[in-house]
Amino acid sequence: MSRTLLALAMGAVACAAVAGEKDKPAAPFSDDQLIQSATKAAPQKVAAGAKVIAIDDKGVARTLREGNNGFTCMPDNPTTPGPDPMCMDAAAMDWANAWMSKKAPTVGKVGLMYMLEGGTDASNTDPYATAPSKEGHWVETGPHVMVVGAAPEFYAMYPSNADPDTAVPYVMWSGTPYQHLMVPVR
Template sequence: MWNYLKAKRKGAIGASVVFFVAAGVASSALAESNEEKIARAMSAAPLDISENATIMDVDGTILREGSNEWVCLPGVGLIPGDKHPMCNDPVWMRWMAAVASGSEFSTEVVGVSYMLQGDAMVNNDNPMATDPNDGGVWVQDGPHLMMLFPNKDLVANLPRDPFVGGSYVMWGDTPLWHVMFPVEAKENTN
C-alpha cells in the first residue's frame, strides 16, 4: 500500500502522507495546550464514547489514557496541521497504523470512526490529490461517520458520488476505500 501512496503523490506531500505526522510548532507561545487538544479530540464523537477514550495526539503521543477501546485524535495527520478531530474504534486504528507503516490492511469485522466536527476538503477519488482545481470530485463533509467493511461486495450498490445524498464510498478504487455516512447536507462546490 505504501508504494501505491508514494506512486500517486510523487513529491506533493511526500513522506508527510502518514497519519501520525509530527506537528511542528514555530513558537511555544503558539503551541496549543494538551487540554485544548483533548477537548477538540473529545468533540469528534458522542460523549459516552469520547469521555472514556484514549486521547492521542497526531504524532502518537498519548495525551490521556482511556478506559474503553476508542482512540480520539485532535486532527487527522493526512493533512499536516489539520484540526478536524476523529474518534476511532480498534479496527480504524489498525487501518491508520497500516497506512502509516505502508502495510496492507484487511478486516473481518466492521470498523467505525466518528468525525462529528467535519473534515477537510478532499478529493473523493484520489487520497493523494492536493489541487482542488484538478477537475476531480472534491468534497468537504460536515459531521459524519466513516466505516470500514471486510470486503467491497458489501458496499457494491453504494454510490461513489458524494453529492447524491446519503452514504457513499470514498477512495473506492484505492486500498484506502471506506464508506462515508454524512449526518447533514453538503453543498457541491465543484
Template structure:
C-alpha cells in the same frame, strides 16, 4: 456540537459578569496559542478549535500555563469528534504523520480520539476504534491495501477536509470540505451495494470507490430523526400522485 447538550445556554445563565469576562480572556489566550503555533493552509480548517475553546471556559484555571491551555483545548476538540458514550472513556492522543501516538489523557474503552490539526488538510479531529486506527496506519505506511480483517469504526463529527474522494494517497489536490460524518472502514463494493460514489452533504456514499481502501461514508450524525416509542403515530413521507395522462 455545544448546542446539542445545551451547555452554552446553561453556563451563560449561571455566570456572573466577572466570570463571563474571565471566560472571554481564556478564549482569547487559547486561540492566540493555537493561531501562533501553525500557519494556516489555503482551504484547510474545520473551524472547530473555537468551539472547543468556548466549551472549556470556566474549566481551566486562569493561572494555567500556556502548555496546559493548549493541551486542554486539544482534548476538548478531540472529545467533540465522537458521541459522548464513546468519548467519555476514550483515550485522547495526538497522532503524527507516521501514526505514532502522544497520549494527552488515558482512557479505558479501547477508543482513541485525536484533536487533529485544523491547519492541515486531511487531519480532522476523530474518534476511532483499534481497527480504524490500524486502517489509518496502513495508509500512513503506504501499504497497498488495509490489513484489518473485520470492519473498523470512526467518527468525525466536527467535519473534515481532504484532498480527494478517489485516491487515498492524494496529497496535492485542493481541499474538499466535508460535514460531520462517521465511517465503516471496510472494502465496500459500490457496484454491488448500489450506493453513490460522489461527495454529498447528506446521506451515504462509497469513498475511494474501486480501490482497496473503499469504505462506507455516512454524512450526518446517527442521532437525527424522531425516536419510536409505544403509541407513536407513524407519518409516512412517501406519497402517491396520479400518473399524468399522455396527450392523445
C-alpha cells in the same frame, strides 16, 4: 498507531500548536485544550472513555489521557482548513495504519471512525492526494462517521461515483484497497 500514520494523518505538525497569524509563530495548546478538541469528534459517551493522543511537530504521539473503551481520539489539525478531530476504534486504527503504510488492510476487519466536527476537504478518488485538483474529485465532507475495512460487497450497496452527493452515504476511494463508507450525520 504507528508514527508514520500519525505524522501523515495529522499533518506532522498538528496538535502541537494553534494556528496563529501567518507571520507569527503558533502558540501551544494546553493538554486540556487538546483533549477538549479531540473529544468533540465522537458522541459524548464514546469520547468520555476514549484514549486521547496528540502528535508533536516531529510526528511523535503522546498520550494525553488513557481510555477504557477501545477508542482513540485525536484533536483538530490546525494546519488544515476545516475542523477534523477524529476518534476511532482499534479496527479502524489498524485500517488507517495500513492506508498510511500503503499496505493492504485486512478485509472484513470492520472499523468505525467518528468525525462529528466535520472534516477537511479531501479527494474522493485518490487516497494520497494532498491538494485539490480536478482529477482528484475534491469533496467537502462535513460531519460524518466512516465504516472501514468491510468486504467489497458491502460497499457495492452504496453510490461510488467520483463526484458524490455528500448529503447521503457514499463510498470514498472506491475501487482502492482503502475504500470506505462515508455517512453524513447532519
